[in-house]
Amino acid sequence: MSQQTTIRKLAELVNTPVEKLLEQLAEAGMKFSGPDQVVTSIEKVKLLGFLKRAHGKSEAAAAEVDAPKKITLNRSRKQEITVGGGKAKQTVDVVVRKKVTLLRDASGAPISEDDERAEILRRLEESRQRNLDEQQRLAESDRRRAEEIERARQEAAEAERARLEAEAAAKAAAEPEVEARKPAHGHGRPAPRAAEPARAPAHDAKHKTRGSHAMVAGPEDDDRTSRFAGQMHLSAADRARRGAGGRGKPSGKPQRRQLDQSRTGSGFQRPTAPVKREVAIGETITVADLAQKLALKGGDVVKALFKMGVMATINQTIDHDTAVLVTEELGHTAVRASENSAEELLIAHVEEAQGEKVARPPVVTIMGHVDHGKTSLLDYIRRTKVASGEAGGITQHIGAYHVETPKGVISFLDTPGHAAFSAMRARGAKLTDIVVLVVAADDGVMPQTAEAIQHAKAAGVPLVVAINKIDKSDADPSRVKNELLAHDVVAEEFGGDTQMVELSAKTGQGVDELLESLGLQAEVLELRAVPTGRATGVVIESSLDRGRGPVATVLVQSGQLEKGDYVVCGVQYGRVRALFDENGQQVQSAGPSIPVQVLGLSGVPDAGDDLVVVEDERLAKDVAQQRDAKRRESRLVAQGGNRMEDILAQMGEGAGQLTLNLVVKADVQGSVQALRDALTGLSNDQIRINVIGSGVGGITESDAQLAATSKATIIGFNVRADATARKVIENQGVDLRYFSIIYDVIDQVKQIASGVLGVEIREEIIGTAEVRDVFRSSKFGAVAGCMVVEGVIRRGKPIRVLRQQTVIFEGELESLRRFKENVDEVRNGTECGIGVKAYNDVKAGDQIECFERIEVQRTL
Structure with missing residues (x-):
């Protein structure tokens, strides 16, 4: 306005x-x-x-x-400015x-600014004053609340003290004479008499506050005993000991440390004899855990182990026997701990599931030498062509099949015949009821045939001999029977107990007689199993399938394995997601002696592991984890705690020994084990074959990194490397080799090992010449006139000059002449002139030795 x-x-x-x-x-x-x-x-x-x-x-x-x-x-304010010139001239508004x-x-x-600043400062001061007033008000409220709490605590303490005094007075009135004669603990003065008046009430006593607790002190109480003045059941020494560690304000003057008389009086006394403890020790135990159970320092246990010749650190694991020895050495008693609670529960679980047994089909294992017709015989029985799916017609895995025959159901296990699969054949013999030994009539008893007989005898399994290939012109069954006599396999016609059937897997001749013999043998054995309830079985083979995960081929031995069961298999567990028969058809259940493929395990089990169906997943998981822990501890025991003698022996052995590292990946677990055994068996004093990694499935990036780090060769048996692994292999220059037949693996590993061994340089003397006279030449210096007495002297080869059988010079042959002509070599019994390069002290009677260096490849 x-x-x-x-x-x-x-x-x-x-x-x-x-x-x-x-x-x-x-x-x-x-x-x-x-x-x-x-x-x-x-x-x-x-x-x-x-x-x-x-x-x-x-x-x-x-x-x-x-x-x-x-x-x-x-x-x-707005104005215009001109930018640029000529045709690019522009006008811009600013x-x-x-x-x-x-x-x-x-x-x-x-x-003014000063007046404004003064106004701001005034308002700040007013705000600060309001905050101070609020803080004082809150502090006053907190102080009043603390006083009320402290007052309530003091009243409770006074009431408790009065109650204790009343109880003590009543007890003293009941036993006045005993109390009068009884001295105080740790002191020579008598206890208070029953007639002694009680202490002054709380309002007459002197109040002391220590920390947050109110205490009442009488005329005879000091600061150390006032905290427990109300507890009449404590002696003065106990009150002194407890009061020394109580919370309170430091008095400013250093207090003298009170002597704990309770440890020398009627309290704790030092033991007069050593304390012997009973220590529970499992299969394995760490040094630290053992020291804790012995109530000793870890260093003392390590020292005791060192005196026994076992070098182990405090974190290493030792086995049961070593732990027992060191425990007894330290003067304690060792007992075996029961750590298999889950295993015991599993055994009880299996025993509960037992029922009435009925007849079951026999499990027959086909054994024999390579290419004697085992798979062909099984093919004829199954009416399928399994051999066409095997590399080179050789069985690489254990195949399991159950066949409907006129004589009933028979389950067959087909085991490989090559020497490298000895362990797999041994597993097959343990699973089986009857062994069929296939021997070619035209080939006779071979090394793997003898091994199969040994496995069958070790397992206590009856043997039926199938003499195959009788349709060939050079077949001689009688020779096979005679050769089997050397291995204590006597045919029935010779007065023995072994059935022998002559047949041809190609034409089918004699196959029905074989099935009839198997049925007869099964009746004699009276094979029986529980057909219902929780199933138990054995893993025949296992592998890792890219689409289906871990796959295990299981032979059910008792009970009924059904889809959805919880199972524990070695260190693996899981729930059965699907069951497949040998033809790939999905089934809902499998009974005794029936092989099936199981899907749903947490990992790939080892061939030969037991499979047990349990009630719930928790028990299966506990058993699997306990087995895995025991296996890991056993592996740690094998790695650590070596004795001094073993270490010194290894130091002596490894002086000149080379190492070839291998990473082995295969399609199934059985092949992995067989390859490991076969390859490590190639080691000798010169080279050690070390399989640093193995597994089932394709070659992954981690396998390639492991091989690159340890400079190892990767062996892929029926598996291939993925894209990431191939990239690492190409960048790092890793040696990768694929195989599908085990013969090639062994041969190529021998070649690789020979390359690692390197070449040996050998010197071979090819000729010797004796110096008869020495001539001087202005061009060549001293020229020796020689007679070749042995071998041949060649130009360009190294020579040595010997005088009285002692080498005095080693060098090169500069010139070699016969008369006036230069020649390449001079043979035995021929004269020649030899010029020694850079040496002029040749004398008559010397010998010139010509030799050559040869590189010899070392082999296994």
Whole structure:
């Protein structure tokens, strides 16, 4: 509003009569004679403040009216500038904006910066004062609350002390004479008499506060015993011992350490004899755990082991026998701990599932030498062509099949015949009821045939001999029978107990007689099993399938294995997701003597592991984890804790021995084990074949990294490397070799090992010449006239000069002449002239020996 506002205009603006406005201005102390007088801004503000006070507004609100006001001015200026020249000339609009903020007081005068700063400081001081007042108020409230809590705690302590004093007085009144004669613990003074008056009440005693607890001290109490003054059942020595460790303020003066008389008086006494402990030790135990059970330092147990010749650190695992020896050496008694709680529960679980046994099909294992017709015989029985799926017609895995025959159901196990699969054949013999030994009529008894006989005899399994290939022209079954006599296999026609059947797997001749013999043998054995309940079985083969995960071929031995069962298999466990027969068809269950493929295990089990169906997954997991822990501890025991004698022997053996590292990956677990055994068996004194890694499935990136780090060769048996592994192999230059037949693996590993062994440099003397005379030449120096007495002397070969059978010089043959012509070689009985390079001290009677260095490849 402008400064030229009159009273009349102001009355119109505020909608108030002119007479009333003149009265209000007069009450505010401003005298106006008429409505046309001009009203200034200061007078308007003064009138507004008067009206607010008159209507009951506070001074603070009125002060707000007098507070300075802020005025903001915005200014803008626009101009044009020309950019560029010629055709690129452009005109650009430029706008300059300016913002100015002004502070004015009630009178309209501008406020300086000092006044503004003073106003801000004043408001800050007011805010700080309000915060201090609030903090003081909260502190006073907390103090009052703490006093109330402390008062309640003191009242409770006084009530407890009064109760204890009353109980003590009653007890003393009941036995006054005994209490009068009884001395205090740890002190010679008598206990207080029953007639002694109780201590002063709480309001007469001297109050002491230690920490957050209120204590009451009598005239005879000191600071150390005041904490437990109310507990009459404690002696003065006990109170002194407990009070020494109590919380409280330090007194400023160093306190003398009190003697713990309870340890020399009627309290703890030092044992007069050594303490013998009974320590429970499992199959394995770490040195630290053993030291804890013996209540000894770990260093003492390590020292005792070192004296026994066992070097083990505090974190290493030792076996049961070593732990028992060191425990007895330290003067304690060792007992075997029962750590197989889960295994015992599993055994009880299996025993509960036993029922009535009925007849079951026989399990027949086909054994024999390579290429004697085992798989062909099984093919004829099954009417399938299994051999076409095997590399080179050789069985690489254990195949399991059950066949419906006119004589009933028979389960067959086909085991490989090569020498490297000895372990697999041994597993097959343990699973079987009857062994069929296939011998070719045209080949006779071979080494693997003899091994199969040994496995069958070791397992105590009856033997049936199938003399195959009788359809060949050179077949001689009688020779086979005679050769088997050398291995204590006597045919029935010779007065023995072994059935022998002549047959041809190609034409089918004699196969029915074989099945009839197997049925007869099964009847004699009276094979029986429980057909219902929880199943148990044995893993025949296992592998890792890319799409299906771990796959195990299991031969059910008792019970009924069904889809959805919880199983534990070696160190693996899981729930059966699917069951497949040998033809790949999904089945819902499998009974005794029936082989099936099981899906759903947590990992790939080892061939030969037992499979047991359990009630729930928790028991299966506990058993598997316990077995895995025991296997890991056993492996640690095998790695650590070597004896000094073993270490010294290894140091002596490994002086000149080379190592060939291999990483073996195969399609099934049985092949992995067979390859490991076959390859490590190639080691000798010169080279050690070390299989640093093996497994089932394709070659992965981790396998390639392992091989690259340890400079190993990767062997892929019926498996291939994936893309990431191939990239690592190419970048790191790893040697990767694929195989599908075990003969090739062994042969190539021999070649690799020969390459690692390197070549041996041998020196071979090819000729000797005797110096008859020495001639001097200006061109060649000393030239020896010689007679070749042995072998041949060749140009370009190294020579040695011998004098009295002692080498005096070794160098090169500079020139070789016969008469005046240069020749390449001079043979025995021929004269020649020999110039020795860089040597002029040749004398008559010396011998010049010519030799050559030959590189010989070392082999296994």
